[in-house]
Amino acid sequence: MTVTLRGWGLLTAGAALLAVGFVFGYPELAMLGAVAVVALVSALGHAALKPVLAVSRAVDPDRVSRGEGSTVTLTIRNIGRFGAATLVAHDRCGWGTDSSATVPVPLLRLRRGRQTDVSYPVPTSRRGVVHVGPLQITRRDPLGLVASTRGHGDTSQIWVYPKAHLMQAVPAGISRSLDGRLDRVPHGAITFDTLREYVIGDELRHVHWRTSARVGQLMVREHVDTSLPRIVVLLDDRLGSWPAFTAMTCEEFESACEAAASIVTAAVREDLPITLQLVSGNAAGSGRVRGSARALLDLLAEADLAQRDEQALVTATNRLRQFRPGDTLIYLTGTGGHGDLALVTGLRGPFPSVAVGMLGPRLPLEPESVGVLMLRAEDGAEFAAVWDGVARW
Template identity: 30%
Template sequence: MSAGGPADGGGDGRGRDGRGRDGRGGDESGVKAALSGLTTRGRSFLAAGVAAAVCAYVLGQSDLLRVGLLLAVLPLVSVIVLYRTRHRVTGSRALAPTRVPAGSEARVRLRIDNVSRLATGLLMLQDHVPYVLGPRPRFVLDRVEAGGRREVAYRVRSDLRGTYPLGPLQLRLTDPFGMCELTRSFSAFDTLTVIPRTEPLPPVRLTGDASGYGEGRRRSLALAGDDDVIPRAYRYGDDLRRVHWRSTARHGELMVRREEQPQRARCTVLLDTRSIAYPGVGPDAPFEWAVSGAASVLLHILERGFAVRLLTDTGSSAPGEGLDGFAGSPQESADSAGLLMDTLAAVDHSEGEDLSRAHDVLRGGKEGLLVAFFGDLDEEQAAVAARMRQGSGAAVAFVLDGETWASGGASHGAVRDRIRRLREAGWCAVAVPPGASLPALWQQADQQQGEVFGGAVYGSKGGDGS
């Protein structure tokens, strides 16, 4: 929830605390701005009052002078009252949720508080939102009593992933007589993150570095004996139940067993973002399918305890990623998933033309499951992609052909040749037709993997697979 603070004296000036300035530092400029807010009615009353006063002076009519003063004073009093009131109106915005999948709605709630001792006149509220989220919301509020509060809400929705700013909130105040209108802006912003759509994937058998989990871990613990424990010197605060008495007798000082950290299964998801590899734009473009597919796989693998890493063709990873990627522990998986989704929400096409930088990163990495989403591959890039398989325990490639997506037909010969080349290098390569279902392709890759390699079950920690 973001607080806009008191409406500022002009523009959308930003204070250090995210609140609008009250504008009291420049009274002269503030008064001029207030006078410029006179409506046509207010200007007409002021002009009529001045004219009546001049005529009363010329004609010597005191009664006409009183009428002229009344007509001139009324809009000026409205300006002063409204000018003082606009310092005492606060606004805030609450966005829920702050992260939504593409095509889903988020709710924005606006709150206006009158903290002055005077009631306000008619209020017109407007929030600035990007046009991709829908029409700009506008609300008309009746007078707000002293100390009163008004709340309104609207919904935003986008079919395109990305990060979208909401704000600033603008408030237009009107006096009860319609003599003056003042527009003030709050400085606070909120950010709506629209993440890619994801699909739940079925558990499958894929070989990878699964040491530390499942059957492999239980076998290693069964074969390990007491002599395999590597002790260390006792430190203040260590649990005395971890004291290793045999080592204590041997070294002559108190020794404790180390906290063993089993090696976590790893998975790298490679996303090809080259602009030349994906034709077309929009929510149904092949690049958006690849981004959504990468998001689905990342969540699916992360939920199963793998340490996951997101890699693009530029060789860059997601911000905040550790040495072994994002942890998949129950305590950290939610935060890791959020960081990965935020990264994919903002990912865009790269200007690169090859996959060499991603290949260099994978060549120096540790073995594990590799899942790649490729766009168009020419013969040279297919060779680079084929060499990525050498450092991986298992590799699955989803290949999207732009020409096939544009025509809506079947894969042509060049694509089948690329698929065959990847399979010869050890990839489980699957061609992605337009509008394909990722869960179905995921199972197809599993069947292909089972025919060639068999594999260790990672679909469930019990080791039975499906």
Template identity: 35%
Template sequence: MKSGKVRLTLRGAGTLVLGILLTGLGIWWRYPGLTGFGAALTGLAVAGFVSVLRSVPVEAQRDVHPRTVHRRSVCTGTLELASVSRRFPVHLDATDRIADEPVVVDVPPLGPGERTSVDYRIPTERRGVFPVGSLTLRRKGFLGMADSRTVLDDTIEVRVVPRVLPVRGVPAGVRRGHIGADERVEHGGTDLVGLREYVPGDDLRRLHWATSARAGALMVREDADPGRPHLAVILDDRPGGHSEPQGFEDAVELAASLLSAGMVAGHPVRLMATSGAADLEVPAGVIEAGGADADMVMAVLADLQPVDESANAPSQLPARDLDVVAVVCGANADLAPLLLDAGRASVGVVLVVDPNVQDMSAMGSALVLRAPRVEELIQAWDTVVAR
């Protein structure tokens, strides 16, 4: 903690000015009563100032939990206070700053040597990373004539990630063959579609020894698995595509829910933004391996905001990601290029957050689902797609 300035309040400053003025007038007019009254007012202001010259007799510690929280979920700040005063009670006001906005913390009076803990709500309506701090403790002086401030200057970052709503799952049995062939693999899982570096927990029987010898590191083969198709989610993050800010929030939460459902089911997933601001691949089985990659997906979605359309366009989805493609966009989006992306997949779905329409239709080889809210789009996905 660091001490701030001791200063007169508005009441104290007014009292001091009035006292000096009356004292001067009393002396000038030789009016002892007026002089005494002015001196008394001046003395009150000075006494109030002197009463807070000593630093706030309190030890303070603040924490926030959890540090990563889903939007609209509970995040709590905890302020622990311990009075070091041995004779007098301590009356404090506390104000914390959250995303540069002041939040008043209700602190009860502290008796001599008393300890207390105060919980207060951290707002989680907006996605992103927000600083919590610094926290200011203010002690009022005698009769409210002055106050002193102590600043708890440590700052804690809170990451608000999108909500994840329950999704039934990803359609199974639609894996394409290797090297982008159009035939589907209906049985077995021996069709080689890629190689990646070994991570602890991988099945040693899937090691590709020839490639491992050439690369100087253990490499694991990725085989086609009809029960675990690739899921690619393309999120339209262009500002003109969404009719209102809440529409983009629903789109982000829909993307988060679909990706989370795929990862929980053990599918390899990929997140792409139409602006090129995000392109993230997550291999199969990350939840069982500890979930670091899954946390990265939520972190990327937490920071994603609508960007200018002049940003770099994303690369085209490779053939191995064309099993299930879900395109998430707003009501004002240009559907033509999005339908092309979805139409290349074995199962292509365009999910449109449209505040005015709720329906489903087929455009070419892609299915188009429209609904005003994320909950209704997920319900349509569960009914029509993940049967």
């Protein structure tokens, strides 16, 4: 609850009139001062009355690509005991921690027991996470002396994904034979992985009867595709790798996010396991759920540029060298990160295939390929075209 400038002015004038009236014996001035003070006290009591509202929120859809439409629908019901309410309401709708972006929500003569529905579009012009809510309702007295703002309802989030450009090609898998040779194959080779409990829908021909008899419950053999291409995308989110960064965004980094989204979409379309890792340390993978890229695209929507530790890339490459979650590594960076390419090219031992995607404007002196596949592009669309033009990974 806050007192407006008009309220402070009225309080000051009322106090002055009371003082002058009592000191110099002017009862009329004292009465005017008392009326001013009583008006402010009444305004405080009016603003203290909390409107009793039930607010529900629906977002359709809550995950969209950049530029696509999303709508927030608010359902507000007056469940108070008193009459109609006319209030000033604003719903927060902004990026990240920005709480200044609001949308006006008209609440005119909302009678007791009645409800109103208000819809508005969500801004999706840029990649990121849009935070919506809570609904801020401001109650003012008729004279505008006091204002009280309270939050109502829950909050929601809308993930705005980067654009994904169509890619036809995917890297080939690595098949390890018994004599140690490495053969690239476009499809997988099924092999036994582990035993697990039977679930409804499993084929009976996969039941391991000897183990089932020993443990007293049905156990089935689970197979994996050892030569299925496993793709790892390492996205450079260090501020120093993107020299064109401004206070809000960086178009070159947005192009890198589009390139990563294009790779993720192509891999999921082909039912290939893929892992996305940021240099800052956050990571997501498709896991065992085929055909779903939600976790990876959510991570891309949440990614931002910030001042990272100088050893962040060293830590990321050491982690990849130790755990090696795939056999094809794609490193996406900007023109400011060409000085650290040696750290990534050092992963050619653990990873049979390493590619570097560099996004940003062309330079007078372009960096060399340093012994790995170099995918040079200015934006996400050009990166997709360069990707499809690769003859062999």
